[in-house]
Amino acid sequence: MPRFGKKYRKAVEGIDLTQRFSVEEAVEKSLAASFAKFDETVDVAIGLGVDPKYSDQMVRGAVSLPHGLGKTVRVAVFCKGEKQAEARAAGADSVGAEDLVAQVKEGWLEFDAAVATPDVMALVGQIGRVLGPRGLMPNAKTGTVTFDVATAVKELKAGRVDFKVDKAGVLHAPLGKVSFGPEKVLGNLKALIDAVNRLKPSAAKGTYMKSIAVSTTMGPGFKVDMGQLKKFIEG
Numbered sequence: 001m002p003r004f005g006k007k008y009r010k011a012v013e014g015i016d017l018t019q020r021f022s023v024e025e026a027v028e029k030s031l032a033a034s035f036a037k038f039d040e041t042v043d044v045a046i047g048l049g050v051d052p053k054y055s056d057q058m059v060r061g062a063v064s065l066p067h068g069l070g071k072t073v074r075v076a077v078f079c080k081g082e083k084q085a086e087a088r089a090a091g092a093d094s095v096g097a098e099d100l101v102a103q104v105k106e107g108w109l110e111f112d113a114a115v116a117t118p119d120v121m122a123l124v125g126q127i128g129r130v131l132g133p134r135g136l137m138p139n140a141k142t143g144t145v146t147f148d149v150a151t152a153v154k155e156l157k158a159g160r161v162d163f164k165v166d167k168a169g170v171l172h173a174p175l176g177k178v179s180f181g182p183e184k185v186l187g188n189l190k191a192l193i194d195a196v197n198r199l200k201p202s203a204a205k206g207t208y209m210k211s212i213a214v215s216t217t218m219g220p221g222f223k224v225d226m227g228q229l230k231k232f233i234e235g
Contacts, residue, residue, distance in 0.1 A: 007035045012220050020225035023212070023232040027185050029222045030214045034178045039070070040216040042175040042185050046196060047211035049204055052165050056203040059171060060164040062142040063195035067184040068159030070177035075156050076100065076111035078120050078138070083149050087115070090153035101127055109134070113162075115144045115152045135162070161192065171196065178216055189214075193233060 011033040021029065027042075034040045050057040076094040077087035078101070087095045094100060094111055097120050104127045114131060116124045116138040124131070124138060131137040138144040142162045146152050165171045175188045193209075200208050212224035 008218070008220070011035045015220070017220055017222070020223045022228045023189065023224050024182070024186060026212070026214045026222040026224045027189065028182050030216055030219060031178050031182060031185070033219045033222075034216040036216075036218045040178045040218055042178060042180070042214065042216055044173055044175055044189060044192065045211075045213045045215075045221070046171045046173075046193075046209060048165055048169050048171060048196075049207045049210050050165060050169055050201060052167055052169060054203065057201045058165065059196065059199050059201065060139075060141055061195055061199050062144075062160055062162045063192055064155050065159045065161055065176070065188040065191055067176055067180060067188050069161070069174055070159075070180060073113055073156050073159075074111040075153050076114045077149050077153060078114065078116040078124050079149055080117070080120060083117055083147070087149045087153055090150040091157050092149070092153045097123060104130055109136075111136070113144070113156045114138050115146070115149055115156070117147050117149060118145055121145060163192070163196070175214075190233070193229075197233075 015029070015033070030042060048059060050059055052058055074093045075091070077092040078097060079087055079095065080097045084095045092115075101123050109130070114136045121138070128137055140146070143155070144152055144162070161173050163171055163173045173192055175185050175192070197209070209226070209229065211226065212229070213221040214224070215221040
């Protein structure tokens, strides 16, 4: 039997965690159940009806959340020439090419997201084994391999979220902070759901969006009644 701390047990007291709620109720209950002394992150887990072992059923993309994430995002940009000045002007925290790759090889990883121009991807490939497992590898599908470095940096700084379905067919993503309140969290969730729906693989059969659960960093997960999802999307 899993054991939970006193604060967790108090937060879920009187709550049936097997019950399903409307999207709005799930978010509100999740925020109300947060108990940590720090401003917890609100997360969502979306179960998709796909089999990620097949490349034509992989769901991967990015979305700019309308209310951001409530945290400072450090962005590194791998580029050369005039693109370096563009990246710095857009607010990039670290900019370089061979020198930046060399720093990463030496163990430096003081950034939360990375952008690269297509002409330096051969260089960035040298540190793929370092960046990949940490979710930091630039990727064209998420808009982080681009010559438009200024836009990419600004979007990442503003709260763009990269997402990818895992081996179990579940997609995890942050929605902001508890301090945002229900309205902003719901706005971010709607933007994410819209983006995931647009990426539905043609090879996916049956129900695409099968389950949704909302939770905070330390709190319990609240399940969504999927029968009410359409109302939320169209509302």
